[in-house]
Amino acid sequence: xxxxxxxxxxxxxxxxxxxxxxxxxxxxxxxxxxxxxxxxxxxxxxxxxxxxxxxxxxxxxxxxxxxxxxxxxxxxxxxxxxxxxxxxxxxxxxxxxxxxxxxxxxxxxxxxxxxxxxxxxxxxxxxxxxxxxxxxxxxxxxxxxxxxxxxxxxxxxxxxxxxxxxxxxxxxxxxxxxxxxxxxxxxxxxxxxxxxxxxxxxxxxxxxxxxxxxxxxxxxxxxxxxxxxxxxxxxxxxxxxxxxxxxxxxx
Amino acid sequence: xxxxxxxxxxxxxxxxxxxxxxxxxxxxxxxxxxxxxxxxxxxxxxxxxxxxxxxxxxxxxxxxxxxxxxxxxxxxxxxxxxxxxxxxxxxxxxxxxxxxxxxxxxxxxxxxxxxxxxxxxxxxxxxxxxxxxxxxxxxxxxxxxxxxxxxxxxxxxxxxxxxxxxxxxxxxxxxxxxxxxxxxxxxxxxxxxxxxxxxxxxxxxxxxxxxxxxxxxxxxxxxxxxxxxxxxxxxxxxxxxxxxxxxxxxx
Numbered sequence: 001x002x003x004x005x006x007x008x009x010x011x012x013x014x015x016x017x018x019x020x021x022x023x024x025x026x027x028x029x030x031x032x033x034x035x036x037x038x039x040x041x042x043x044x045x046x047x048x049x050x051x052x053x054x055x056x057x058x059x060x061x062x063x064x065x066x067x068x069x070x071x072x073x074x075x076x077x078x079x080x081x082x083x084x085x086x087x088x089x090x091x092x093x094x095x096x097x098x099x100x101x102x103x104x105x106x107x108x109x110x111x112x113x114x115x116x117x118x119x120x121x122x123x124x125x126x127x128x129x130x131x132x133x134x135x136x137x138x139x140x141x142x143x144x145x146x147x148x149x150x151x152x153x154x155x156x157x158x159x160x161x162x163x164x165x166x167x168x169x170x171x172x173x174x175x176x177x178x179x180x181x182x183x184x185x186x187x188x189x190x191x192x193x194x195x196x197x198x199x200x201x202x203x204x205x206x207x208x209x210x211x212x213x214x215x216x217x218x219x220x221x222x223x224x225x226x227x228x229x230x231x232x233x234x235x236x237x238x239x240x241x242x243x244x245x246x247x248x249x250x251x
Numbered sequence: 252x253x254x255x256x257x258x259x260x261x262x263x264x265x266x267x268x269x270x271x272x273x274x275x276x277x278x279x280x281x282x283x284x285x286x287x288x289x290x291x292x293x294x295x296x297x298x299x300x301x302x303x304x305x306x307x308x309x310x311x312x313x314x315x316x317x318x319x320x321x322x323x324x325x326x327x328x329x330x331x332x333x334x335x336x337x338x339x340x341x342x343x344x345x346x347x348x349x350x351x352x353x354x355x356x357x358x359x360x361x362x363x364x365x366x367x368x369x370x371x372x373x374x375x376x377x378x379x380x381x382x383x384x385x386x387x388x389x390x391x392x393x394x395x396x397x398x399x400x401x402x403x404x405x406x407x408x409x410x411x412x413x414x415x416x417x418x419x420x421x422x423x424x425x426x427x428x429x430x431x432x433x434x435x436x437x438x439x440x441x442x443x444x445x446x447x448x449x450x451x452x453x454x455x456x457x458x459x460x461x462x463x464x465x466x467x468x469x470x471x472x473x474x475x476x477x478x479x480x481x482x483x484x485x486x487x488x489x490x491x492x493x494x495x496x497x498x499x500x501x502x
Contacts, residue, residue, distance in 0.1 A: 016457050019294055021283030032272030043270055046299035078437040079458040080444035118440030153460055186329040189369030193331035206267050207330040209404055
């Protein structure tokens, strides 16, 4: 069996509506979780940028070089502000043209008489891309080199994501484990730091305060590609928590 | 009266918990809205990066050069994974040291006997920063050059944001106006494109599909620093909508 390696990705959210704060993004958390759980791919950077061609071109070029995969969301609809396909074509110096299969899918979906210019636009893509089929609203996403372009509407994106799987190299899955306790971070920061040092190469320990039932608590999240190391960290953490007589929550 | 100019900002979200999808970010939309409404500052880029020193250093350097302001969130607590202050010190080649005022504030808040090393860490900052006072949990944020560092917990960040105002140059506020209609984007994409061309220098028109009551709709969002131009665009939009006998929704 070939040993799995770490595989990474970046997410590029294209859209003034997210950047302006008008719309709350939901795709980042979904994509990041899906990629890790289903493909062992770790998202290492996210960028949110406006619908401006030269900015999209610059970021696609840069991120596609730096990461194994790039996932773009948004800007693949029928209106004037949907410029993702044209911009990716420019980034890779590919022709921006009708994809024959996408054209047929959309013509069939809308019917010949209703297949207007706006709808036809959704079949225009960089040359020689692979399609990502769309079971909810027909208009396909597309894969250009290592860049996967998906729509911005979360429900449509979610319905398409499984169709990306066969094109992705699987990496090492990151396992995670959370311990929730009622205490303040500074009460355990010294011990956490010691445990993190002990496992600095294999486990990543994060500490996140929360408020619940009027009390302050901390979620300690450990993440590792090794379940064995994760269990060892958890044992060490539980020892510290016990010695300090802190209650572990089960929610 | 001095004529106001456009002022921009970038947001840098520092935190593995957002990047991994474990935590849903709430700070981007809040900060972007607050900056525009209260200060006329437009957010032009957002990045989400992991708790890794060299990545934080690189991004702080780059974004602080490219934008008028940078807002970082996360990584200013008492634990080992809170490395924002140390990283920003490195980015600007400033000493990472105790801020006397922050030290006094925290010592006073916790009491001398409970002021342990973790808590003291929250007083360590780049040399010669200005403090951003924190009415909810004492630990201050800080301003280094044009970089504003805030905590990651949304409720605490929200309580501190007004204390940033006096340090920010006000810019031109972007006004926005939304028309919600029951139709599909491709039914109006041609006309939208024409109106956008007519006002391409002054108004930015976006089109965003939505689902409601089992029907498909579109939100047309126009944004401009000029209320007059915005009204003109709205007039043109309403003409198109009327001519196509589309119903305008009032929610």
